Amino acid sequence: MAKDKIIIFIDSFQEKNRLQYNLIKDFGYQSVWFQTHPKVKEGIDTVHVLKPGLMARCIQVVSFFFKYKQTIHHIELYPGGRFAFLYLLFAKLFRIQVLCCERGDIYYYIHKKYDRLTRISQYIVYRFADYLWLRELFAADYLRQMKLNRPYFFIHNVVPVPDIEKLPLQSERPIDFLWVNSLKSFRRVEWFGEALDSAEFKGTKNVLLGITEGAVKNEYAQISQKHNLEVHGFVSPKAYYLKAKFFVMPASIVYLNHALLEAMSYGVIPIITEAQGASLIIKQGEDGFITAYEKEAFIDGMKKSRQMDEAMYNQISIRARAKIVAEYSETYYAKELRSMYDCISKKSSPKNAHETNL
Numbered sequence: 001m002a003k004d005k006i007i008i009f010i011d012s013f014q015e016k017n018r019l020q021y022n023l024i025k026d027f028g029y030q031s032v033w034f035q036t037h038p039k040v041k042e043g044i045d046t047v048h049v050l051k052p053g054l055m056a057r058c059i060q061v062v063s064f065f066f067k068y069k070q071t072i073h074h075i076e077l078y079p080g081g082r083f084a085f086l087y088l089l090f091a092k093l094f095r096i097q098v099l100c101c102e103r104g105d106i107y108y109y110i111h112k113k114y115d116r117l118t119r120i121s122q123y124i125v126y127r128f129a130d131y132l133w134l135r136e137l138f139a140a141d142y143l144r145q146m147k148l149n150r151p152y153f154f155i156h157n158v159v160p161v162p163d164i165e166k167l168p169l170q171s172e173r174p175i176d177f178l179w180v181n182s183l184k185s186f187r188r189v190e191w192f193g194e195a196l197d198s199a200e201f202k203g204t205k206n207v208l209l210g211i212t213e214g215a216v217k218n219e220y221a222q223i224s225q226k227h228n229l230e231v232h233g234f235v236s237p238k239a240y241y242l243k244a245k246f247f248v249m250p251a252s253i254v255y256l257n258h259a260l261l262e263a264m265s266y267g268v269i270p271i272i273t274e275a276q277g278a279s280l281i282i283k284q285g286e287d288g289f290i291t292a293y294e295k296e297a298f299i300d301g302m303k304k305s306r307q308m309d310e311a312m313y314n315q316i317s318i319r320a321r322a323k324i325v326a327e328y329s330e331t332y333y334a335k336e337l338r339s340m341y342d343c344i345s346k347k348s349s350p351k352n353a354h355e356t357n358l
Helices: 015-026 054-066 084-093 105-110 114-127 139-144 187-197 217-224 258-265 297-305 308-329 331-346
Strands: 005-009 030-035 048-049 072-077 098-100 131-134 151-154 175-180 206-210 229-232 245-249 269-273 287-293
Touching: 015 030, 015 331, 054 084, 072 084, 072 331, 084 098, 084 114, 098 114, 105 114, 105 139, 131 139, 131 331, 139 151, 151 331, 175 187, 175 258, 187 206, 187 297, 245 258, 245 297, 258 269, 258 308, 269 297, 269 308, 287 297
Parallel strands: 005 030, 005 072, 030 048, 072 098, 098 131, 131 151, 175 206, 175 245, 206 229, 245 269, 269 287
Antiparallel strands: none
């Protein structure tokens, strides 16, 4: 019997997961998604909502594994859930291979942002999963801090490149600065807010997308009362990318942020702060700008960007999009994902596997 099912545990199926969903189907597998969020994405017919309550959820997962154990290729676990270690345990009992998909949760483990039970669950998954899939470079350093010297797959984020016949020119982009990210402690939204308070930005038009119900109150207050800033929740940013001149992200973690890649694919010039991997995605002054990880340096970078003439802006905008087309497109992702799944089929590590102790 063919092992053709890939089981993925996730908090919520998002639009950015659709590429993996489609590729799994193209590879001849069927993906089955277990999510905690009760709202199911339209057009995805293999999503199961995890039941509330520990006992009900355990029965649900064990029953599924028991019924389909002969056809499950592997399961993919996002380690940030407090019950993730149980899914790993159940998979081990049924001799199902487990791929730990690290997408940033390790930051919250190291900095003790999650409760103790969740952190214990995380460690168990990192330690005992058969395979690790990292998407961010900083995660390897954190694994070393945890003394988990294990091989891992590294497949970074990519984005679909929009079909744009001609990029909007600087003069055709009415939004000066665009923020497209949720408010996290490692993203300094207050720096963005302070910049907009200064006289140099008084007449600018700016947009922030990403306010959620869980946003910290003082962070929300910092940005919600500004006359030169539109604030929205999680809405599709695509229309905003076509209108924005600059994408801003002052943060201590920036490497291959999904919104960053998306913005560049639309020719929006990024202004980010120095952090691990920042220079791997942006070449300073060529396809974007990197400032020191300091409030004054970031605000100064925003000010200098407004002094750029149209010819220079348009050149950098074109190069920003070209970077994504050449290095961060779906073609790369499809090749690496297929290779990873082939290795799991063979129960082997790839020849180009990375080691956390290198």
